[in-house]
Amino acid sequence: MVESEKMTEKEYVSYNEVHKLCQEGAEILKNFKPDLMIAIGGGGFIPARILRTFLKEPGAKNIPIQAIGLSLYEQIGQGPLTATPEKEQAGMEVVRTQWLDFNNLEQHAGNLIGKKILIVDEVDDTRTTLHYALSELQKDVKAQAEKLGRKDEETSFYIFVLHNKDKPKHAELPEDMISEGRYIAARTVPDIWIAYPWEARDIDEQTRLAELKNQH
Amino acid sequence: MVESEKMTEKEYVSYNEVHKLCQEGAEILKNFKPDLMIAIGGGGFIPARILRTFLKEPGAKNIPIQAIGLSLYEQIGQGPLTATPEKEQAGMEVVRTQWLDFNNLEQHAGNLIGKKILIVDEVDDTRTTLHYALSELQKDVKAQAEKLGRKDEETSFYIFVLHNKDKPKHAELPEDMISEGRYIAARTVPDIWIAYPWEARDIDEQTRLAELKNQH
Numbered sequence: 179m180v181e182s183e184k185m186t187e188k189e190y191v192s193y194n195e196v197h198k199l200c201q202e203g204a205e206i207l208k209n210f211k212p213d214l215m216i217a218i219g220g221g222g223f224i225p226a227r228i229l230r231t232f233l234k235e236p237g238a239k240n241i242p243i244q245a246i247g248l249s250l251y252e253q254i255g256q257g258p259l260t261a262t263p264e265k266e267q268a269g270m271e272v273v274r275t276q277w278l279d280f281n282n283l284e285q286h287a288g289n290l291i292g293k294k295i296l297i298v299d300e301v302d303d304t305r306t307t308l309h310y311a312l313s314e315l316q317k318d319v320k321a322q323a324e325k326l327g328r329k330d331e332e333t334s335f336y337i338f339v340l341h342n343k344d345k346p347k348h349a350e351l352p353e354d355m356i357s358e359g360r361y362i363a364a365r366t367v368p369d370i371w372i373a374y375p376w377e378a379r380d381i382d383e384q385t386r387l388a389e390l391k392n393q394h
Numbered sequence: 395m396v397e398s399e400k401m402t403e404k405e406y407v408s409y410n411e412v413h414k415l416c417q418e419g420a421e422i423l424k425n426f427k428p429d430l431m432i433a434i435g436g437g438g439f440i441p442a443r444i445l446r447t448f449l450k451e452p453g454a455k456n457i458p459i460q461a462i463g464l465s466l467y468e469q470i471g472q473g474p475l476t477a478t479p480e481k482e483q484a485g486m487e488v489v490r491t492q493w494l495d496f497n498n499l500e501q502h503a504g505n506l507i508g509k510k511i512l513i514v515d516e517v518d519d520t521r522t523t524l525h526y527a528l529s530e531l532q533k534d535v536k537a538q539a540e541k542l543g544r545k546d547e548e549t550s551f552y553i554f555v556l557h558n559k560d561k562p563k564h565a566e567l568p569e570d571m572i573s574e575g576r577y578i579a580a581r582t583v584p585d586i587w588i589a590y591p592w593e594a595r596d597i598d599e600q601t602r603l604a605e606l607k608n609q610h
Contacts (some may be wrong), residue, residue: 192409197592220446223435227436227437227439243435243439245493247495275499275502277497282491286489305515376413376447382410385410
């Protein structure tokens with residue numbers, strides 16, 4: 179198989195598969211009991227909402243979800259979103275389209291200091307977006323903690339993605355996050371194009387192709 | 395059927411049905427060409443992300459999604475979310491858990507003045523949440539327009555929901571929004587409990603029950 183063909187290999191994923199990947203992830207995440215989810219939009223919205231269902235314990239409150247919007251620079255405007263929606267390219271710059279609303283967040287869930295915070299996205303491609311989200315959130319927490327004289331409290335971050343692509347990454351995550359199991363990918367896959375159901379123009383065909391894959 | 399039984403009537407909806415409801419809605423919404431989507435979280439996250447796929451025109455940019463978080467007061471904390479997740483009760487107060495990030499929004503999509511803005515949620519139950527979202531956004535736009543001396547520009551709001559419940563509402567939407575077709579519900583249903591797939595603990599059973607319903 180030539181390289182160009184290899185790069186267009188697609189794995190079709192159905193909604194029900196996404197749902198089950200979140201269910202599996204929640205089994206692990208339950209042990210950590212996250213206080214707050216931060217969904218990276220648009221891809222993280224759907225897994226975050228599903229995770230909330232599985233992380234909710236009877237009688238306990240729902241885990242609040244805050245959304246943030248991150249785009250790789252060339253994706254804003256024309257971008258490669260039609261061709262390879264989840265593709266992160268080298269040298270791309272992450273820009274914020276939305277960030278946490280600390281004002282409303284603090285009123286209802288308190289600030290981030292000392293919390294267990296779960297960052298959710300659909301795919302870890304080059305790791306650029308996740309690295310950005312984590313390091314910026316860590317900066318925010320550090321600034322808040324210094325301001326409030328609460329530097330001794332430990333804030334823990336966790337990451338959940340549906341798919342991690344086994345490929346060279348353009349950015350790193352902290353070693354202790356990996357070694358402590360705070361980075362959770364429901365599946366690790368080769369560097370293929372993952373076709374998520376929310377991008378499908380024909381959802382019946384998408385589901386058929388996803389089911390076909392499971393028969394092999 | 396006694397009232398208590400009637401109230402627990404459930405309609406199971408599959409993910410693929412949700413996807414197709416968004417596809418149908420997008421056919422109408424395309425005519426309006428919205429500039430920006432505002433997803434009311436958590437319920438609006440999933441339809442908004444799916445709508446983005448169907449509203450994207452080839453070669454054109456993705457429609458930006460901003461998320462807002464609204465909860466009815468008694469739902470924060472213990473709330474009735476396990477029993478009837480989409481239920482809005484009389485006298486409940488809407489509170490913001492997250493609002494628009496005007497700072498980052500303006501840098502990448504401009505401000506809201508003169509825009510066509512699509513508000514997305516999963517269900518219109520008592521209309522309380524939608525009324526709140528619309529009227530607060532209108533206030534924000536008005537304040538921005540006054541500040542910038544752009545009071546003459548017309549900002550249009552649109553609403554999309556998957557399901558509108560045919561029942562007495564606790565709040566109104568503007569008459570011209572309804573008469574001009576700027577309120578779009580993919581389905582209008584009786585006052586039943588709509589079981590959305592992202593709330594399902596057993597997604598295979600949920601899908602089976604949803605498909606069973608369509609055979610009747």
